[in-house]
Amino acid sequence: xxxxxxxxxxxxxxxxxxxxxxxxxxxxxxxxxxxxxxxxxxxxxxxxxxxxxxxxxxxxxxxxxxxxxxxxxxxxxxxxxxxxxxxxxxxxxxxxxxxxxxxxxxxxxxxxxxxxxxxxxxxxxxxxxxxxxxxxxxxxxxxxxxxxxxxxxxxxxxxxxxxxxxxxxxxxxxxxxxxxxxxxxxxxxxxxxxxxxxxxxxxxxxxxxxxxxxxxxxxxxxxxxxxxxxxxxxxxxxxxxxxxxxxxxxxxxxxxxxxxxxxxxxxxxxxxxxxxxxxxxxxxxxxxxxxxxxxxxxxxxxxxxxxxxxxxxxxxxxxxxxxxxxxxxxxxxxxxxxxxxxxxxxxxxxxxxxxxxxxxxxxxxxxxxxxxxxxxxxxxxxxxxxxxxxxxxxxxxxxxxxxxxxxxxxxxxxxxxxxxxxxxxxxxxxxxxxxxxxxxxxxxxxxxxxxxxxxxxxxxxxxxxxxxxxxxxxxxxxxxxxxxxxxxxxxxxxxxxxxxxxxxxxxxxxxxxxxxxxxxxxxxxxxxxxxxxxxxxxxxxxxxxxxxxxxxxxxxxxxxxxxxxxxxxxxxxxxxxxxxxxxxxxxxxxxxxxxxxxxxxxxxxxxxxxxxxxxxxxxxxxxxxxxxxxxxxxxxxxxxxxxxxxxxxxxxxxxxxxxxxxxxxxxxxxxxxxxxxxxxxxxxxxxxxxxxxxxxxxxxxxxxxxxxxxxxxxxxxxxxxxxxxxxxxxxxxxxxxxxxxxxxxxxxxxxxxxxxxxxxxxxxxxxxxxxxxxxxxxxx
Amino acid sequence: xxxxxxxxxxxxxxxxxxxxxxxxxxxxxxxxxxxxxxxxxxxxxxxxxxxxxxxxxxxxxxxxxxxxxxxxxxxxxxxxxxxxxxxxxxxxxxxxxxxxxxxxxxxxxxxxxxxxxxxxxxxxxxxxxxxxxxxxxxxxxxxxxxxxxxxxxxxxxxxxxxxxxxxxxxxxxxxxxxxxxxxxx
Numbered sequence: 001x002x003x004x005x006x007x008x009x010x011x012x013x014x015x016x017x018x019x020x021x022x023x024x025x026x027x028x029x030x031x032x033x034x035x036x037x038x039x040x041x042x043x044x045x046x047x048x049x050x051x052x053x054x055x056x057x058x059x060x061x062x063x064x065x066x067x068x069x070x071x072x073x074x075x076x077x078x079x080x081x082x083x084x085x086x087x088x089x090x091x092x093x094x095x096x097x098x099x100x101x102x103x104x105x106x107x108x109x110x111x112x113x114x115x116x117x118x119x120x121x122x123x124x125x126x127x128x129x130x131x132x133x134x135x136x137x138x139x140x141x142x143x144x145x146x147x148x149x150x151x152x153x154x155x156x157x158x159x160x161x162x163x164x165x166x167x168x169x170x171x172x173x174x175x176x177x178x179x180x181x182x183x184x185x186x187x188x189x190x191x192x193x194x195x196x197x198x199x200x201x202x203x204x205x206x207x208x209x210x211x212x213x214x215x216x217x218x219x220x221x222x223x224x225x226x227x228x229x230x231x232x233x234x235x236x237x238x239x240x241x242x243x244x245x246x247x248x249x250x251x252x253x254x255x256x257x258x259x260x261x262x263x264x265x266x267x268x269x270x271x272x273x274x275x276x277x278x279x280x281x282x283x284x285x286x287x288x289x290x291x292x293x294x295x296x297x298x299x300x301x302x303x304x305x306x307x308x309x310x311x312x313x314x315x316x317x318x319x320x321x322x323x324x325x326x327x328x329x330x331x332x333x334x335x336x337x338x339x340x341x342x343x344x345x346x347x348x349x350x351x352x353x354x355x356x357x358x359x360x361x362x363x364x365x366x367x368x369x370x371x372x373x374x375x376x377x378x379x380x381x382x383x384x385x386x387x388x389x390x391x392x393x394x395x396x397x398x399x400x401x402x403x404x405x406x407x408x409x410x411x412x413x414x415x416x417x418x419x420x421x422x423x424x425x426x427x428x429x430x431x432x433x434x435x436x437x438x439x440x441x442x443x444x445x446x447x448x449x450x451x452x453x454x455x456x457x458x459x460x461x462x463x464x465x466x467x468x469x470x471x472x473x474x475x476x477x478x479x480x481x482x483x484x485x486x487x488x489x490x491x492x493x494x495x496x497x498x499x500x501x502x503x504x505x506x507x508x509x510x511x512x513x514x515x516x517x518x519x520x521x522x523x524x525x526x527x528x529x530x531x532x533x534x535x536x537x538x539x540x541x542x543x544x545x546x547x548x549x550x551x552x553x554x555x556x557x558x559x560x561x562x563x564x565x566x567x568x569x570x571x572x573x574x575x576x577x578x579x580x581x582x583x584x585x586x587x588x589x590x591x592x593x594x595x596x597x598x599x600x601x602x603x604x605x606x607x608x609x610x611x612x613x614x615x616x617x618x619x620x621x622x623x624x625x626x627x628x629x630x631x632x633x634x635x636x637x638x639x640x641x642x643x644x645x646x647x648x649x650x651x652x653x654x655x656x657x658x659x660x661x662x663x664x665x666x667x668x669x670x671x672x673x674x675x676x677x678x679x680x681x682x683x684x685x686x687x688x689x690x691x692x693x694x695x696x697x698x699x700x701x702x703x704x705x706x707x708x709x710x711x712x713x714x715x716x717x718x719x720x721x722x723x724x725x726x727x728x729x730x731x732x733x734x735x736x737x738x739x740x741x742x743x744x745x746x747x748x749x750x751x752x753x754x755x756x757x758x759x760x761x762x763x764x765x766x767x768x769x770x771x772x773x774x775x776x777x778x779x780x
Numbered sequence: 781x782x783x784x785x786x787x788x789x790x791x792x793x794x795x796x797x798x799x800x801x802x803x804x805x806x807x808x809x810x811x812x813x814x815x816x817x818x819x820x821x822x823x824x825x826x827x828x829x830x831x832x833x834x835x836x837x838x839x840x841x842x843x844x845x846x847x848x849x850x851x852x853x854x855x856x857x858x859x860x861x862x863x864x865x866x867x868x869x870x871x872x873x874x875x876x877x878x879x880x881x882x883x884x885x886x887x888x889x890x891x892x893x894x895x896x897x898x899x900x901x902x903x904x905x906x907x908x909x910x911x912x913x914x915x916x917x918x919x920x921x922x923x924x925x926x927x928x929x930x931x932x933x934x935x936x937x938x939x940x941x942x943x944x945x946x947x948x949x950x951x952x953x954x955x956x957x958x959x960x961x962x963x964x965x
Contacts, residue, residue, distance in 0.1 A: 050869035053877030054861065054884060056812015056852035063811035151806065152797040224816040224824055224928050225878040283814075283878030284928050315817040512875030512929045680872045680931055687930030712821035712926060719923040721916075723932040 016594025017526050018601055019570060020563045023737050024633035031563065033525055034671050034734035034741025040525040041740065042732070044676035048517045048536070049281075049510070058281045061253040062228025066308035069230065070099050072298055073154035074313070075144040075161050076320045077136045080386045080705030081170035084134040087144055088162040095160065097153035102145040102301050107131040110300060113267050116290060116391075117189070117358045121262035123291035125323050126356040126389035130267070130296050136165065137356070138388045139172070139705040140320030142293055145301050147309065170386040172705030174327055174352050177383035181350045184360045184382050188397075192360065194368065194434050197375035199333075203344035206335025210412045213331050214404035214770045216363075216754075218352075218698035220324035221393050222717055223511075225283020227253055227322060228312035229295055233302055246270065248299060250277045255285040257539060258490075258507045258546035263291050264299065279539040282511035285549060286688070287392035289511070292322050319710030324698055326352040326361040326390035328400050332408035335375075340416050340423045345373035347405060353382040357389035363401030366482045366751065369640050370405070372429035387705055392550060394688055395747040398483055399754070403692070403772060406479035406755030410762065414464075420478055420759065421448055421457065421644070432638030440637035441735035443668040444480065448644040451666025452478075454729060455646040464766035472650040474661070475764025481643035481665065481752030485735070485743045486553045491628040492545030493561035495523075495569050498621045499611035501533030504565070508538045508558050509549035512684075513746050514677030519558050521674060522740060526566055528593035544625050552641075552744030555673070559739025560628035566593070568626040573598060573610070576617040582606040583613075633737045641743045643667035645686070645752040649760035651767075656776030658694055658761060664727040665749060671734040671741035678745055682728040685749020691718045692750065693757035695773050781845050785810070786854030794841050801825045801836035804851060812852040812881045816926070823925035826882035826889070827851050833889025852881035855888060864888060864942030873938035875929035883925045887939045890921045891946065915940070 017038075022028030033041060052058040077084075089101040110132060113124035128137050136143065144161050148154035171177050184192050203209065231250040248268070254260050257277045265272045282289060298311035313321060328351045335344030351361035364378040393399075413420040428445055431438055452458070460476040461467055467474040496503045504523045510516045516536050524531040537543060547557045570588045577583045583591070583598055583606060592601050597609035614622060633639065648662035665682050672678045695716040699708040709715045734741025754772060761779070762768050769778050782791050785808065792807045801818070804810040804827070816824030818837045825836040828850040855862040864887050867873070874880040894913060899906050902920040911917065919936055927935065 046869050047872070047874075049877070050874075051861075053874055053880050054852075054865040054868050055856060056810070056881045058877055059811065060814075060878065062815075063805070065809070150795060150798075151802060152795045156797070222928055223876070223878070224822055224926060225814070225876065226816065281878075282876060284876045286928070312815070315819065315821075512877065514875070676872050680875055680929075680934060683933055684875060684930030687932065688928075711819060712817045713819065717926060717928060718930070718932075719926060720919045720932045720936065721923040723930070725933055 016528055016592030016599055018592040019567050019588055023739065024629055024631065026636055030734065030736040030741060031739050033522065034736065038525055040521050040531065042672055042675055043521065045517055045521055045531065045674055046676065047514065048520055060225055060281050060283055061251045061279060062230060062310060062312040064230040064251040066230065066232045069308040069310055070147045070149060070305065071151040071154045072301060072309055072311035073146045073158035074142045074294070074317055075158050075163065077139060077141040077143045079136055079165045079167040080139040080172050082136050082165050082167040084136060084143060085164040085166050089144065091160040092146055092157040095153065095157045097149035098157045099147040099149065099307065100305050101161065102131065102304055103143065104131050104133055106304065108300050108303050110296065111267050111269060113263050113291065113296065115358060121259065121266055123256050123259040123263040125290065125292050125391050126354065128356055130293050138386060140388055140707065142297060142321060145297050147301055147305050147307065170705055171384065172386055173702035174383060174385065177352065177385045178329065178350050181381040181383045184380065187360050187362045187380050193379040195377045196434060199344045199346050199375040199377035202375035203333050203335040203346060206343050207338055208336045208412065208415055209334070210408050210415065211333040212408055212411060212770055213329060214407060216328045216400040216403060216772045218324055218327045218700055219393055219692065219696050220319060220698050220715060221286040221288035222712065222715065223284030223286060223288060225253060226313045226315055226318050227289065227292070227294055229253065229298055230310045231299055231302055232308035246274060248275045250275070252277050252279050252295060253282045253289050254279040255282065255289045255509050255511060255549035257541040259548060260291050261541045264296070267296055268299065277541045279509065282509060285511040286394045287396065287550060288322050294321050315712060316710040319707045320388070323389045323391035325393040325396065328361050328363050330363055330401065330404040332404050334408050334412050336412055336416065340418050340426050342371055342373035342427050344375045345371060346377045348377065348379040350381045350383050352385050352387070352390060354387060354389045355384050359390060359392060359396065361390065361400065362397030363404065365397035365484070366402045367405050368434045369432050369638055370480060370482060371427040372433050376434060394685065395483055395750045398751040399689070399692060402479065402481065402751045403754030403758065406752055407758050407770065410477065410755065410759040411768065421452055424448065424480060435638055437638040440633065440639045440737045441670060441733065442640070442642060443731045443733050444642035446731050447642060447666040447668040450729065451644045451646055451664055454666070454727065455664045457646060460763065464763050471652055471654045473653055473764040474648065474650050475760045475762065477647050477649065477756045477759025477763055479645050479752040479755035479759060481645050481748050483552055483641050483748035483751055485556065485639035485641060485738060486551045486634065487556040487560055487631040488548060488551065488553050489630060490546040491557040491561040492625060493558070493565040494544040494623060494625040495565045496621055496623040497569065497610055497614070499614055501529055501535070502527055503535045503537060504562060505537040505543040506547060506558055506561055507541055507543040507545050508547035508554050510538055511549060513554070513681060514674060515554055517677055518555065518673045522559060523562055526562060526593060529596055552747045555742050555744045556739050557628065559742065563739055564626035564628050565624055568624040569622070570598065572622055572624050573613050576619070577608070577613055578616065581608055581616065583608055637737060641667065641669040641745065641748045643748055643752065645756035647756040647760040649757060649764050651761055651765040651779055656779035658774055658776070658779070660690060660724055660757065662724055666729050667748065668731045668733065669745045669748060670738060670743040672730050672732050673740060673742055679728050681745050682749045683726045685747060686726055686753050687718050687723055689750040689753025690722065690757065692772060693754045693774055695775070697773055781842065783844060784848045786850060796840070796842055798841045799837050800839040800841050800844050803841035804836060810851050810853055814878055814881055816879065823886060824879050824882040826885040826925065828885055828889050831889070831892050833886050852884055855884060862888065863945035864939060867938040867942035871934045871938035871941060872931065873934040874931050879925060879927045883922070883927065883935055886922060886925045887942065891943060893921065
């Protein structure tokens with residue numbers, strides 16, 4: 001018997017699921033599915049796409065084929081700024097199998113794509129024209145594209161292309177760019193400076209002070225699936241609506257199919273109805289799989305050649321074309337009284353950016369909500385550089401910001417001679433310290449307490465470098481993790497009910513987070529159907545709504561849309577039942593979904609199955625679509641996930657090598673929907689946090705502006721042997737103001753880990769490393 | 781040119797530059813074998829050649845003519861998943877699934893290395909007759925297969941459980957015992 005079956009056979013389960021009320025309003029009750037003991041919620045269901053993934057039958061974007069398809073290869077600029085004088089393509093064009101060479105001289109006219117966070121349709125990483133002029137804007141910009149009958153032919157031809165440039169001076173040195181830093185007009189749509197009281201004066205007056213600078217390098221997502229797409233333009237047949245004209249069909253690896261359609265429509269000057277993107281399997285995203293030049297260039301080349309195109313970026317190509325996380329230099333200044341209460345909290349600094357994108361790496365995000373300081377000043381400045389636009393990467397802001405903040409807290413605890421957890425406990429705020437809003441759900445102290453107990457935190461020696469095992473120095477460290485809850489507008493869901501079950505369709509994404517599995521569970525629970533009778537459809541721009549796989553928002557966004565669709569479905573079903581039905585005369589709010597049908601709340605006999613209702617009405621199916629309610633909850637409460645990370649590190653006193661011996665995350669993220677996939681999500685984030693702490697760094701040459709380690713051989717990510725058995729645990733306390741009482745958990749795992757490791761390294765060795773990654777040279 | 785792939789003799793005429801990986805993916809539409817870096821750094825393209833694991837991206841198709849190649853598509857027998865495949869599902873040994881075929885082939889290839897007593901970097905006694913099989917041996921031997929989603933714990937659990945089933949009393953029990961202890965802990 002599976003765990004799920006066991007849960008299902010339990011006697012004390014609530015019988016059915018009533019329609020959710022206005023969970024987003026203070027007076028609205030919680031979603032019934034957030035109640036403890038709901039059938040299927042939390043069950044460790046194995047992934048619904050597991051069999052496809054272990055047999056190799058799951059087809060990714062670069063594995064589809066079209067009749068007559070040709071392969072693309074890109075040529076990347078070797079300068080960071082200047083003009084292309086000449087592109088010698090003669091040799092390439094004469095090579096076997098070559099179909100065409102596309103450069104700015106012959107590329108179709110394209111509109112500049114709308115930029116993410118700047119335009120409602122924006123999915124693009126930057127607003128540079130795409131192969132339209134002779135200008136070069138960053139080192140690595142695509143300057144030519146070759147199409148050939150095979151990948152080998154395309155690659156060889158691309159290598160033969162010679163480009164002459166007129167290079168111009170470029171701002172490629174962060175140290176220099178910092179001297180011209182500017183205050184951006186916004187950070188993620190909010191202010192770039194936040195002040196409460198007079199933090200500078202309070203800091204000067206404080207009995208205990210920590211004032212330190214922390215630096216974090218560039219990072220790349222490095223999803224194991226390199227970006228790839230297969231596409232075709234068709235003309236004449238028209239789309240499903242019978243409309244004449246061109247259509248662009250794309251198999252892409254995307255975390256925003258709908259937004260990508262909107263952006264591509266602007267680029268090519270066509271209607272969104274003329275573009276169809278599907279992306280059923282995505283081999284990792286982490287923020288990197290939105291819209292970059294390669295998709296647009298592939299579509300442009302396909303148009304030029306009048307052939308279907310496959311473009312699969314090489315690993316190097318991903319580094320040249322797809323932005324990563326920007327480097328930061330952060331100051332954290334803490335002023336505290338003798339009891340460790342924070343009087344001043346200053347978190348300011350500079351992040352690298354370009355003038356062509358809109359993501360100042362928002363490193364102060366975590367600091368906004370974590371500690372009850374009397375006086376707070378947070379600010380972000382940007383240093384404009386001529387480089388590939390930086391972008392979102394797992395927990396943008398919190399991942400690197402929490403390294404600085406949580407390291408500084410550890411430094412303050414050390415100065416005070418206080419346990420770092422106790423220092424944090426003393427600064428636990430009643431309300432959000434910067435917005436003043438009440439927290440919707442904050443049980444950080446409980447997570448910290450239970451995590452500490454499980455980890456054996458009390459064994460930590462307060463004196464650094466006091467525990468040894470042979471040549472290894474052993475230390476313990478902790479740090480707070482946090483990530484916001486958000487639910488973006490635009491989500492909608494379609495539920496199609498048949499006598500055999502229900503299909504839920506929504507333009508959301510599965511990149512390994514477990515979306516398809518968890519949402520199947522949730523839909524089954526909500527509709528009172530077994531999971532086998534739910535088909536969850538996603539990753540297709542033709543489906544309902546627009547749900548970005550970002551900001552850890554999908555779980556809530558999809559949940560909210562399905563809540564709305566359930567209400568619409570119940571209303572439609574009640575309209576069908578007629579007077580002979582036991583459900584006759586009931587209103588939607590008197591109804592619950594149970595046992596594969598609808599029943600009156602509190603009345604077991606007034607019940608009909610979905611199949612009976614449909615049969616009585618003579619319908620083979622019923623399909624409804626509804627938009628999720630607006631995310632008012634975000635205006636009513638301060639909404640965040642929390643956690644505490646505990647780390648045991650060993651530092652080799654001879655070699656400086658750091659090994660992570662134990663790692664534990666204790667989280668407070670609302671109701672956990674699937675313990676199996678949630679465990680993997682938390683661990684995955686924490687492992688990327690280990691990478692951030694110990695090894696990850698995109699090496700950027702300040703002279704040339706070129707990424708110098710564009711490969712998985714030179715950009716180190718954690719491997720199996722670097723990762724200990726990671727323990728994760730959670731409070732499982734539902735947030736009363738979110739769908740299912742849940743929070744998204746894709747990003748919080750990476751937060752806090754950098755500092756937990758750095759603090760453990762300090763406790764082990766007595767060496768405080770404020771510059772990531774903590775490589776062995778810094779410990780010798 | 782001719783290869784035996786997943787038990788079938790396959791023929792194709794290919795460019796001498798074609799890698800074994802591209803042969804599988806582009807000529808034979810066996811796209812289960814993945815291209816992650818195309819330079820031998822990530823292990824996503826791992827396949828078995830005469831039972832030994834190799835990176836198919838670093839192998840030329842011409843070089844492997846006449847050899848017997850097993851890909852992820854060939855691990856299941858008569859529709860029944862290999863124990864390691866089944867264990868990957870049960871122990872959540874993947875998230876996005878892109879590195880998974882390489883992890884699986886690598887794990888199956890590792891069995892042979894253990895049976896042949898090939899030592900690894902963590903083998904304590906290189907001169908000993910037989911390798912003391914433990915979790916670190918497994919983790920070390922699987923460290924050529926990157927997983928960016930970070931499913932490493934699940935992968936190790938899955939392989940331990942899968943091998944225990946596959947190998948029965950030999951290597952399996954030691955491992956399963958250790959796994960059991962870890963789970964209990």
